[in-house]
Structure formats: C-alpha cells, structure tokens
Amino acid sequence: MGPNNKDIVIFATKEDHQVPSKVKLPEPDPQPGLILPNGDINWNCPCLGGMATGPCGVEFRNAFSCFHYSEAEPKGSDCYELFKTMQSCMQQYPTLYNKDLADDDDMKSLGDVDNKVENKSEPQPPAATSSN
Template identity: 65%
Template sequence: MSISRISSGPGGKDVLLIASPAALSEPSRVALPEPAPAAAAGLILPDGSINWGCPCLGGMATGPCAQPFRDAFSCFHYSEAEPKGSDCYEKFSEMQACMGNYPELYGRDDDEDEPVLPGTGTAPGGDRSVLPGTGPAPGEDRAPVAADEPDAKELAKP
C-alpha cells in the first residue's frame, strides 16, 4: 500500500495524491487543513479585492448569472466615474437580462410585493422609509414621521 504525494504550483500550493488500489480499499487517513473562512474577511478583502465567498452576496456570485453579476459588481467596485458606477450601465443591463432568463432563481423580492400607501411613500406594515418615486410632490412640504406616531394600519382602522 502506497500513497505518493506530489506538490506543484506556486509555493507548492497544489497537492496531488496518487494512491495504490490497496490504499484505496481502506478508509482514508489523509487530514486536510481547515480552509480559511472567507466569510470572516467581509465583502472587501484587506487588499481591496472583492471576496466572492462572502455570504453577504447571497449566492449571487454563483449560479447561471454569476459571471454577469461579477462583471457588474466589479465594475461598480472599481469605478472611478462620478457618480460612482455610472460607467457600468451596460454591465448591469447584461446582468438584469440574464436574471430575467431565470425568474425561478431571481424572482422579485418579497419586499417589492408590498403595496405603498398612496401619497405617503410608506408600506402598510409600518415601514416609513420613502420609496423611490414616492417622495413629496413638487411644492409639497412633508415633515418627517415621528417614531411615536401611529402607523398606517392604525390610521386606516374605523
């Protein structure tokens, strides 16, 4: 029974193990080192590069639209245009087109299905954040909503 170990690549980082049939008939005794946790590093690595293994990307860096996503995200991250990312429109369009081909994987967010109360820019569940395109009309002055005010559901009750 024999196992041969061959190292290659820069710094010997790649290891090839060649085992005889006798060695393969027994349970393995090879112990692999624990991989460095990619999640612990965060989205941006200390060298400024993107950590594609970060769970904060929600799996977008893998799957059928991984390459368009990576291209668009990289373009935005490294963009020096003003406003940032304004030179990435084509990359984001390609990503969006790809995602449109896989609605079962890249469907709408649940948040997008919530209706917006007319004229308020808030969702009925109490989310008081202003949604795009729902701010005050030109010339209309709207004061911020205080935290102790009743939410939209309470106001709608008879």
C-alpha cells in the same frame, strides 16, 4: 498517531467528565467581509447570497467589479451596460432571482390592489333605508 502510524484509543471515565476541560482553543480568525484587506472583492462572502455563483454569476461579477473599481462620477456610471446585461440574464430565471419579491407581503398586497382595479365594477347605489 501512535506507534506504527496506528490510532491511539483513550478511554474516559465518568470522573474524567466531571472535571471542567483545561483545553484552551485559539481565538478564531476574523472572517473577511465583502472587501478583503487588499481591496479585492471577496466573492465567497455569504453576504452576496450566492449571486456570484448562480446562473448569472459571470454577469453579476462583471457588473459588481466594474462598480467596485469605478472611478467615474457618479461612481458606477460607466457600468450601465454591464448591469443591463446582468439584469437581462436574471430575467431569464424569474423563480430564482425574484423569489424575495414573491414572498414579500407588500408585493402580494400590490397584486391584490391591481386585481381589484382590473375587476372594478360600477359602484352600486346605497341600499334603500326605511324611515321611521
């Protein structure tokens, strides 16, 4: 800011742009992953793909927190009901939570196999061949 809280306008010439910049920017702080340095869950981690904030975000956070902090053997075995609740919620939003399955070529091919099995007709005898 300039005098009287006014912006300062600086004009750059063509020659100013021909010289490499001498400005040194600080290194960016490393972004935290899923688990913060203090051991807490980073609910803002892009690795969660929005699961923590979607329509079943509360259920997801409850189940994931239970698993993360679980001391049961095997780990998370005390979280069954919370994961069941999360799954029930997700089933109410199939277009949102099953979108990866709908785009999966393997799932499409399995659907094709199911259709063929359901529409299976009696096998046809081999075509008659003429002998020469």
